[in-house]
Amino acid sequence: MGGFIRRSMAAFWADAAAGVATLFAIGAPVVALLACGAIDLFAVHAARTKMQDAADASALAVAKQLALSGPEGAEDRARLFVDEVLIKALPDVEYQVSTEVAKDSPTVTVNVNGWRASFFGNLLPPGGWTMAVSSTASAVASTPLCVLATREHGKDKVLMDDQALLTAPNCLVHSNSNIEVKKSAWLRAAMVQTSGSAKGRIEPAPQTDAPEIVDPFKAMSLVAESNCIPAEITDTELAPGVHCGDVKIKEGVLNLKPGLHYFQKGKLELGKGTGLYGRDVVLIFDKESDFKIKEDASLDLTGAKSGVYAGFVVITTPANTGTFEISTTSAKQLLGTVYIPAAKLLVSGDKNKVNEAAPWTVIVAKSIEMRGSPNLLIQSNYAATDVPVPAGVGPMQASVRLVPAS
Numbered sequence: 001m002g003g004f005i006r007r008s009m010a011a012f013w014a015d016a017a018a019g020v021a022t023l024f025a026i027g028a029p030v031v032a033l034l035a036c037g038a039i040d041l042f043a044v045h046a047a048r049t050k051m052q053d054a055a056d057a058s059a060l061a062v063a064k065q066l067a068l069s070g071p072e073g074a075e076d077r078a079r080l081f082v083d084e085v086l087i088k089a090l091p092d093v094e095y096q097v098s099t100e101v102a103k104d105s106p107t108v109t110v111n112v113n114g115w116r117a118s119f120f121g122n123l124l125p126p127g128g129w130t131m132a133v134s135s136t137a138s139a140v141a142s143t144p145l146c147v148l149a150t151r152e153h154g155k156d157k158v159l160m161d162d163q164a165l166l167t168a169p170n171c172l173v174h175s176n177s178n179i180e181v182k183k184s185a186w187l188r189a190a191m192v193q194t195s196g197s198a199k200g201r202i203e204p205a206p207q208t209d210a211p212e213i214v215d216p217f218k219a220m221s222l223v224a225e226s227n228c229i230p231a232e233i234t235d236t237e238l239a240p241g242v243h244c245g246d247v248k249i250k251e252g253v254l255n256l257k258p259g260l261h262y263f264q265k266g267k268l269e270l271g272k273g274t275g276l277y278g279r280d281v282v283l284i285f286d287k288e289s290d291f292k293i294k295e296d297a298s299l300d301l302t303g304a305k306s307g308v309y310a311g312f313v314v315i316t317t318p319a320n321t322g323t324f325e326i327s328t329t330s331a332k333q334l335l336g337t338v339y340i341p342a343a344k345l346l347v348s349g350d351k352n353k354v355n356e357a358a359p360w361t362v363i364v365a366k367s368i369e370m371r372g373s374p375n376l377l378i379q380s381n382y383a384a385t386d387v388p389v390p391a392g393v394g395p396m397q398a399s400v401r402l403v404p405a406s
Contacts, residue, residue: 047116050089052135055133055135058097059108063108074108078108090114095114096112107403110134114131135402143172144171147368148216148363148365158179159367161185162182163183164374165188165373165375171191173191174193178198180198187200192206194208195212222317228244237255238261240258240259244265246266247266251273256283258278261281263283263291264285265286268292269294275297275299275300278301281301282303282304282309282313283314284315287316293326296330302335311390314339323344324343324346326346326348331354331355333357337364341364359384360381362389362393
């Protein structure tokens with residue numbers, strides 16, 4: 001009896017083992033296929049995530065640029081941003097990029113449609129994996145900064161007197177101290193802010209007690225040139241380099257050749273019937289130098305297109321506490337950024353138009369003072385010239401955000 005039981009149990013276990021082996025033989029390929037499918041799905045999910053990240057980054061970048069250059073070339077820019085992310089990250093994915101730009105707002109949608117081969121020879125799913133992602137970004141309404149009075153406390157401020165007129169129709173005028181507009185003077189801008197108080201004829205109504213704006217170029221290193229040997233300038237053209245001592249233009253027009261012009265240990269003065277002309281130039285003043293553009297002297301300067309000081313037209317050191325004066329009746333343009341963070345900009349005259357030909361200008365000064373009846377125009381047509389706008393001012397103040405899918 002015992003031997004029969006042992007033989008029955010042995011037969012049972014042999015049959016069970018054979019069944020398990022049979023089941024394993026049948027199920028193993030299925031398990032392997034499922035494992036491979038899971039790996040393939042994970043790879044597809046990872047690829048789609050990278051595509052979405054690329055679309056988001058592209059939409060944010062293009063939306064920021066819409067305010068500067070408009071919709072022209074938006075699709076090319078979007079493709080470049082997507083390529084920068086995906087070409088190396090997803091070499092096995094083929095994709096196409098398209099954009100949709102809103103007509104009435106700085107909003108862009110970037111669409112990325114991709115294809116990736118399947119692990120199963122494109123049989124599952126048929127034709128391989130297709131992936132589509134989309135991202136929409138919009139520039140948050142923000143007024144570009146074009147005039148900044150940097151002094152945080154004390155008497156230095158934006159001061160306008162008599163019949164002076166400052167017009168900045170599409171940008172922000174901000175003072176870290178106060179703004180005072182006296183008598184018949186008038187300040188008009190897209191937006192006016194002050195970290196202190198505001199008085200006088202200001203349009204629109206200013207925002208007072210606003211947060212201070214930190215000097216956007218405070219960390220900029222100003223290269224100091226040496227070899228300052230005083231020399232009288234008699235030529236009608238002036239090569240870039242160091243100009244030492246007083247530079248007084250008594251007749252004719254002085255043409256500055258493209259490059260950096262360092263004015264050291266002296267004043268740059270233009271008098272009656274003279275002029276100063278320059279393209280792709282930066283005028284750099286040490287702590288002992290400044291300029292005075294008076295009477296009917298013509299002033300026509302455009303800033304650097306490239307290099308360390310790209311976007312600047314006038315720069316001083318933080319140690320310069322002088323006064324830069326424009327009182328001429330023929331100051332046509334200062335195209336670029338005027339950066340005199342510890343100095344005063346004085347604009348005066350009798351019904352003289354100042355800077356009306358410049359597509360854009362940014363002024364960063366300790367204080368700004370206007371007397372008499374000058375008309376200073378600060379425009380912000382940043383896309384109209386190849387002089388770039390330095391980061392921290394102009395349209396770069398605009399922030400962007402992704403718009404959730406509806």
